[in-house]
Amino acid sequence: MKAVVKYGYGAGETELRDVPIPEIGDDDLLIEVKAAGVCGSDIAFDNGQHADLLNPPVILGHEFSGVVAKVGKNVTRWKVGDRVVSDNTGEVCGECYACNTSDFLSCPERKGIGYGMDGGFTNYVKILGKTLARVPTSLMRIPDCMSFEEAAILDPACNGYMAVVQEAKVMPGDFVAVFGVGALGLFSIQAARAAGAAKIIAIALSSDGDDRFAMAKHCGATHIVKSDLEDAVAAVRAITNGEGVSCVVDAAGVNVVMKSCLGIVRTAGIIVKIGYDHHPYNSTLDPFIDGAIALKGHFGYDWVSWRNVMNLVEAGKFDLKCMISHRMHVSEFREAFDMVRRKESIKIILYPEQL
Ligand SMILES: [Zn+2]
Numbered sequence: 616m617k618a619v620v621k622y623g624y625g626a627g628e629t630e631l632r633d634v635p636i637p638e639i640g641d642d643d644l645l646i647e648v649k650a651a652g653v654c655g656s657d658i659a660f661d662n663g664q665h666a667d668l669l670n671p672p673v674i675l676g677h678e679f680s681g682v683v684a685k686v687g688k689n690v691t692r693w694k695v696g697d698r699v700v701s702d703n704t705g706e707v708c709g710e711c712y713a714c715n716t717s718d719f720l721s722c723p724e725r726k727g728i729g730y731g732m733d734g735g736f737t738n739y740v741k742i743l744g745k746t747l748a749r750v751p752t753s754l755m756r757i758p759d760c761m762s763f764e765e766a767a768i769l770d771p772a773c774n775g776y777m778a779v780v781q782e783a784k785v786m787p788g789d790f791v792a793v794f795g796v797g798a799l800g801l802f803s804i805q806a807a808r809a810a811g812a813a814k815i816i817a818i819a820l821s822s823d824g825d826d827r828f829a830m831a832k833h834c835g836a837t838h839i840v841k842s843d844l845e846d847a848v849a850a851v852r853a854i855t856n857g858e859g860v861s862c863v864v865d866a867a868g869v870n871v872v873m874k875s876c877l878g879i880v881r882t883a884g885i886i887v888k889i890g891y892d893h894h895p896y897n898s899t900l901d902p903f904i905d906g907a908i909a910l911k912g913h914f915g916y917d918w919v920s921w922r923n924v925m926n927l928v929e930a931g932k933f934d935l936k937c938m939i940s941h942r943m944h945v946s947e948f949r950e951a952f953d954m955v956r957r958k959e960s961i962k963i964i965l966y967p968e969q970l
């Protein structure tokens with residue numbers, strides 16, 4: 616089968632390769648991939664970043680859905696033909712504090728599917744029985760009404776949902792600001808809408824482009840602030856009658872926005888950071904004390920996020936379809952990655968090649 620293989624830690628060390636279909640053991644499952652989403656992290660891996668998470672050579676693709684194609688002889692919970700989506704837990708130790716408190720994605724030993732172990736930019740993915748035993752919810756059934764491509768991008772949707780609803784606990788009537796209008800930012804905006812936020816302010820650069828600003832509005836943003844053209848702090852203060860917002864989601868992935876986050880969050884508000892940037896912050900932390908402000912680092916989701924986002928999609932209150940801007944094939948991954956780099960896409964779905 617054709618697979619997008621990250622074969623080395625270095626930048627650009629990613630290529631299309633012919634690899635064998637995985638063999639499975641008696642407790643494992645084999646998933647036939649139907650759709651896989653390209654994530655900003657895939658581009659970071661291709662760039663040579665997040666090397667600590669990578670285990671090359673490895674098939675990329677951590678956002679994927681498909682059908683159960685084969686089950687090991689000890690598997691009773693799943694049968695061939697089941698429509699499923701993986702939360703890419705991959706492999707976890709089952710012993711650490713995170714694992715014992717069901718926070719599996721934070722397990723320091725975790726090997727995520729699509730970077731620590733083989734993922735979904737190909738035809739078949741093996742799901743380990745030992746992981747299904749430890750984390751039965753790492754594989755979920757797709758509701759009948761949901762397409763494979765929608766299911767494939769549940770991962771970032773659930774991430775945004777957890778940031779806004781479960782971490783920041785946004786209430787109906789709250790003011791929310793989101794830095795960044797990439798997929799995570801846009802899904803955070805949708806989550807804020809679902810939570811009943813009264814004002815949702817999307818903050819980004821004019822270079823992000825009109826399409827993304829239009830999408831931010833479609834997702835529920837009530838206000839758009841272009842931070843290179845106007846003073847974001849003054850703009851948000853004006854929009855919120857001077858109060859500031861109860862929750863800021865930093866999905867921008869540049870640490871310089873932290874200063875603006877502190878400028879726009881209200882007293883006792885919360886900043887949820889989901890965008891990565893390894894650069895130093897280089898500013899005083901005193902405003903956290905003066906404003907009693909919380910900072911929450913956030914990565915991923917839990918079972919509740921998945922359940923609730925699926926319920927919202929079924930109820931027509933969360934839009935996954937609108938986020939899919941391009942559909943391509945695994946063999947076109949290079950072009951797809953470059954489109955993400957040029958910010959020409961929102962979510963790209965890669966389909967496996969014909970065997
Ligand atoms: Zn991702």
Ligand SMILES: [Zn+2]
Nearest residue numbers: 708711714722
């Ligand atoms: Zn663990």
